[in-house]
Amino acid sequence: MKLINFIKQSWTAMRQQSMLSIVTIVGTALAIFLIMIVVMIEQVKVAPYSPESNRDRMLHATWASIKSVDESQGWSSNGPLSYQSAKALYKAVEEAEAVTIYCPNIDMEVVAFPGKPPVEVDLRQTDDVYWRIFDFKVISGKPYSEADFEAGLPVAVISRSVARAVFGSDDVAGKELLIGHAPYKVAAVVEDVSSLATHAYGQVWIPFTSTGLDNDTWNGVMGGLCVTILAHDEDDFDEIRASVLRNYDRYNKEIEPTGWKFIDLGRPYTTEKDAYAFGANVEPDIKAERRSRY
Numbered sequence: 236m237k238l239i240n241f242i243k244q245s246w247t248a249m250r251q252q253s254m255l256s257i258v259t260i261v262g263t264a265l266a267i268f269l270i271m272i273v274v275m276i277e278q279v280k281v282a283p284y285s286p287e288s289n290r291d292r293m294l295h296a297t298w299a300s301i302k303s304v305d306e307s308q309g310w311s312s313n314g315p316l317s318y319q320s321a322k323a324l325y326k327a328v329e330e331a332e333a334v335t336i337y338c339p340n341i342d343m344e345v346v347a348f349p350g351k352p353p354v355e356v357d358l359r360q361t362d363d364v365y366w367r368i369f370d371f372k373v374i375s376g377k378p379y380s381e382a383d384f385e386a387g388l389p390v391a392v393i394s395r396s397v398a399r400a401v402f403g404s405d406d407v408a409g410k411e412l413l414i415g416h417a418p419y420k421v422a423a424v425v426e427d428v429s430s431l432a433t434h435a436y437g438q439v440w441i442p443f444t445s446t447g448l449d450n451d452t453w454n455g456v457m458g459g460l461c462v463t464i465l466a467h468d469e470d471d472f473d474e475i476r477a478s479v480l481r482n483y484d485r486y487n488k489e490i491e492p493t494g495w496k497f498i499d500l501g502r503p504y505t506t507e508k509d510a511y512a513f514g515a516n517v518e519p520d521i522k523a524e525r526r527s528r529y
Contacts, residue, residue: 280433280510281506281510285370285371286370286432287435289370292465293434293464294463294466294503294504295461296324296325296461296463296502297509298313298339298461298512298515299497300312300497300515301313301496301498302496302498311516312457313514313515313516314457314515315338316462317452317459317460318336318443318450318460319456320457321336322336323486323489324483326462328479331475334462334465335361335364335368335463336362336364336461336462337359337362337434338459338460341357341437342357342358342359343355344356345415346393346414348402348412351401354400356438358414359439359441360448361440361442361443362442362443363379363380363442365440368463371392371426371428371435373424374395374425375398375406375407376408376423377423378392378422379392379423383442385444387445388445389418389420389445390420390421391412391420391440392424392440393439397439398421405424407424414439414441419445434463455493456490464503476503479503500516500518507521
């Protein structure tokens with residue numbers, strides 16, 4: 236009875252002050268809408284979905300930081316890792332299920348096939364372990380293997396949309412195409428990937444050993460690569476980080492003659508922490524980010 240009286244009173248008030256009621260209702264609806272948008276944006280960054288279905292078990296070292304051994308000089312630098320450094324710091328982590336080394340940046344490249352107009356694509360360079368960590372939906376063929384990667388073979392995985400644009404079909408495993416004027420063999424075709432999948436996104440993927448990126452380095456220890464670690468369980472994160480810190484100590488002694496040493500800045504980061512890393516030289520304050528969102 237009280238509820239019915241409340242509804243009647245509210246309806247009467249709305250009719251008497253219709254403009255105020257409309258503004259109040261619309262304002263409330265917009266506020267709820269904006270809150271939903273904020274929540275969705277946050278969820279997209281951290282929620283698991285293919286091909287990043289294991290986000291809750293992933294740790295990332297997208298960038299690295301070094302500083303001069305001689306503290307008085309105060310030199311420092313930040314950026315991607317060289318292949319040698321990525322392997323020394325992160326690859327030999329026994330507590331992890333798998334570790335992939337790949338290029339954090341997407342390159343704009345042109346893909347072509349005789350008799351067809353060239354197609355501009357987003358290209359990412361990876362190793363073979365990449366296909367074990369990220370769960371791509373394979374349509375045709377199979378991704379390049381460890382043997383292909385170690386040999387630096389010119390093989391590629393392409394998305395369904397690229398396959399259809401270039402060949403007119405998505406059953407094209409084994410065919411050849413040109414990637415930036417270099418001939419590559421299609422190893423597999425996978426389902427298209429959303430650009431919101433930060434670490435898995437691409438339209439064409441190739442082994443970085445086929446381009447010589449594994450030999451690209453500056454300062455002797457930095458280069459063009461990053462790392463993603465897949466843990467057996469998120470409870471293993473602390474053990475993995477402890478193992479990484481031991482690798483830092485060991486590798487810093489090895490590279491001391493270069494005049495540089497690595498600083499970890501809390502790396503590797505969880506997917507959430509990595510999503511809010513706005514600079515390579517600053518460790519994200521995830522608690523502050525959460526307070527800001529709340």
